[in-house]
Amino acid sequence: MPNDDIERARAEHATEVMALPNVVGVGIGSRGDQPVIKVFVQRKLPREALAPNEIVPAAVGGWPTDVEEIGVVTTAEEGLSRGRQSGSGSG
Secondary structure, eight states, rough: OOHHHHHHHHHHHHHHHHTSTTTEEEEEETTTEEEEEEEEEESOOOGGOOOGGSSSSSEEEEEEEEEEEEOOOOHHHHHHHHHHHHSSSSO
């Protein structure tokens, strides 16, 4: 369960992390038994493919980061709308 300190760090830095290209979300998780700030990206890229200002920092607010690829994020409503447009929806 996240503690108040890491939640405060996530909240304070979420806007700047979300401004990085490819980032679609910021949360709290763990790597092993260590709490981390999770940075969710559409696609995980090699460090050398990124400009210096596009790299997720190793730590945010004193907490280590962990980058996880999750693909494109859509809402359930967007998914239903796309299904209807393509004729594959049930409604």
